[in-house]
Amino acid sequence: xxxxxxxxxxxxxxxxxxxxxxxxxxxxxxxxxxxxxxxxxxxxxxxxxxxxxxxxxxxxxxxxxxxxxxxxxxxxxxxxxxxxxxxxxxxxxxxxxxxxxxxxxxxxxxxxxxxxxxxxxxxxxxxxxxxxxxxxxxxxxxxxxxxxxxxxxxxxxxxxxxxxxxxxxxxxxxxxxxxxxxxxxxxxxxxxxxxxxxxxxxxxxxxxxxxxxxxxxxxxxxxxxxxxxxxxxxxxxxxxxxxxxxxxxxxxxxxxxxxxxxxxxxxxxxxxxxxxxxxxxxxxxxxxxxxxxxxxxxxxxxxxxxxxxxxxxxxxxxxxxxxxxxxxxxxxxxxxxxx
Numbered sequence: 001x002x003x004x005x006x007x008x009x010x011x012x013x014x015x016x017x018x019x020x021x022x023x024x025x026x027x028x029x030x031x032x033x034x035x036x037x038x039x040x041x042x043x044x045x046x047x048x049x050x051x052x053x054x055x056x057x058x059x060x061x062x063x064x065x066x067x068x069x070x071x072x073x074x075x076x077x078x079x080x081x082x083x084x085x086x087x088x089x090x091x092x093x094x095x096x097x098x099x100x101x102x103x104x105x106x107x108x109x110x111x112x113x114x115x116x117x118x119x120x121x122x123x124x125x126x127x128x129x130x131x132x133x134x135x136x137x138x139x140x141x142x143x144x145x146x147x148x149x150x151x152x153x154x155x156x157x158x159x160x161x162x163x164x165x166x167x168x169x170x171x172x173x174x175x176x177x178x179x180x181x182x183x184x185x186x187x188x189x190x191x192x193x194x195x196x197x198x199x200x201x202x203x204x205x206x207x208x209x210x211x212x213x214x215x216x217x218x219x220x221x222x223x224x225x226x227x228x229x230x231x232x233x234x235x236x237x238x239x240x241x242x243x244x245x246x247x248x249x250x251x252x253x254x255x256x257x258x259x260x261x262x263x264x265x266x267x268x269x270x271x272x273x274x275x276x277x278x279x280x281x282x283x284x285x286x287x288x289x290x291x292x293x294x295x296x297x298x299x300x301x302x303x304x305x306x307x308x309x310x311x312x313x314x315x316x317x318x319x320x321x322x323x324x325x326x327x328x329x330x331x332x333x334x335x336x337x338x339x
Contacts, residue, residue, distance in 0.1 A: 010090035011061070012037075013110060015102075016046035016054070017095050019193065020249075020268025021292065022139060023050045024161050024275050026095060027057050028295070029143040031159035034059040036147075043089070045081075045104060052250035053272070056163040066104070073100050082107020093146050094125065114146055139292050160295045161275035163253055170254035179241065179255075183218040187256055187273065189264035190234065191227035191244075195314025197286035198265050200324050202230055206237030207329040208263065212336075213238045220259065222252055222269055261337050270294055281335055285323035286311050300335045302327045 012033060016026055023046065033042055041061040044054050047069070054063040066081065068074040078100065085108040092105035097118030105113045106124045114127040122128070129150060136142045144158050174181050190205050192198035209219045218241065221231040225245030234240055247255060253272055256262065261279040264270040266287045273280055274296040282294050284303040288310035293301070309323040316323075 011041040011043060011088060013064075013085065013089045013092045013105060013108075014042060014044045015066075015092060015094040015096065015105065016044050016050060018047055020050070020053070021266075021271040022095075023053050024163070024268070024271040025140045025292075025295065026143050027059070027161040027163070027275065028140050028159045029093070029095070029147045030057055030059040031162070032144055032147045032155075035159070049249070052248065052253070053163070055250070056165075056253055058164060068100075075103070078103040079107045082109075084108075085110075091127075095143055095146065097131070099124065116142070116146070137291065140295060158295075161271065162277075163272065163275040165257040165276055166250075166254055169251065170258055173247065173251040173255055174258060177241075177243065177246065177255075179220070179258075180218070181258065184216060185218045185220050185259040186212055187259040187262035187264070187278070188219055188221045188234065188240070189223060189262060189267055189269040189273070190221065190230045191223040191269075192265045192267040195286075197311070197313050197315050197321070197324075198267065198284075199230075200265055200283045200285070200327065201321075202233040203237070204327075204329045204332075205230075205263075206234045208332055209234055209238035209240055211329070211333055213240075217260075220255070222247070222256065263332065263336075266292060274299065279337060281332060283324070283327060283332070285309065285321070285327075286313055286316070288312075302332060302335070 016023055030042055042059055043062040043064055044060050045064045045066050048065045051063045054060050068077050082104040089110045091112040092110040094102050094115035097116050099119040099121050102115060102121045102124035112127050113125050115125040116129050116131040136145055140158060141154055188205055212219055220241040220243055223244040227244040231242040231244045256273045256278055257276040259278060262273045263281045266284050270282055274294040279298040280294050281300045289301045289303050304323055304326055306323055308318060
C-alpha cells in the first residue's frame, strides 16, 4: 500500500514523541495529514502525560496511552498494546527513531509502517525513509516529512501548531488560583526539562520581574513542581504568582493564553505558549533556535551564538555559561512589548 492509496476510513496511527515540546511540534504533521486527507481518522499513541496536550489538537480522533515510560523496552507490554490495535489502521507513522517505538505498529500488523532509518528497524519499519539531517535541519521538518510521499519536497510553509483553548476551563482555573483575569500578566517559564544549560539565570529572571512589577505587570511563573525552587528564587527579588506544581498541563495551556506575553527558556512550555498564540521572548543558550524555534511569527529570540554554542549539553561543559550570562536583563527588558 502506498501513501496515495490510503483513503477515507483508512485510519492512521501516529506514534508520538516523549517530550512536551516535541509533542506540540508534532501537531504540524497532524495538521498536514488532516488537511490532505480530511476523511482519514488520526489516532496518536503517546505517553500518558501528553494526553492533555493531544486533547487540545482537533485533528486527533483518539489519544491512546503508551504505558511504557521513556527509555523502557517492556517488550511484553508493547506486544499487548500492539495486539489490542490489530485491524484498526492502514498506516502507522513512527516519529521517534528508536527501535522500541516501532514495536507496537509491528505487533499491531499495520500494513504500512512509516519512519526514518535508525536503530536497525528493518522489518519493523517497511516504509523506510532516508534521514538527512542537513535537509531535515529542524525537528518540525522531520515530523512533517514523514507525512509526505517518499520523494516529495517539504512545503514552503509548514503547518504550525495551534492548540485549542478552553475559555470555560480558563475561567475556572483563574478563579481557583485567585488570579485576576484583567491583570496585565506576563508568563515566566524559567525551567527546562533537559537541563540547566538551557536556563537563563534565576537572578536575571528576578531582576526582570522587579522591573515588570514596577511597570504594573503581574508576573506568573509556570512550571512543574520541580520548578518550584526556581519560582521561589525569583520571588526573593519581586512579588510573583508561583504556579509551579499548582496547575495541570491542561490548565497551563488555558492560563498561558490568558497572559499578555511570555519570557521563556527553550522548553516544552515555550512551544505550548507559541501554540496558543502568546507573544514570546525566547532565550536560547545551549540549544539553537535554528533547530527548535518557536513556531510563531510573534517571537523575539535572544541567542548569542558564541563560539561554543550550541553545545546541546545538559550542563555547561566549560563552566562559564556565557551563552546565557551574556544575555543581560537590560537586553531582554528592552525587547519586551510595551504592556
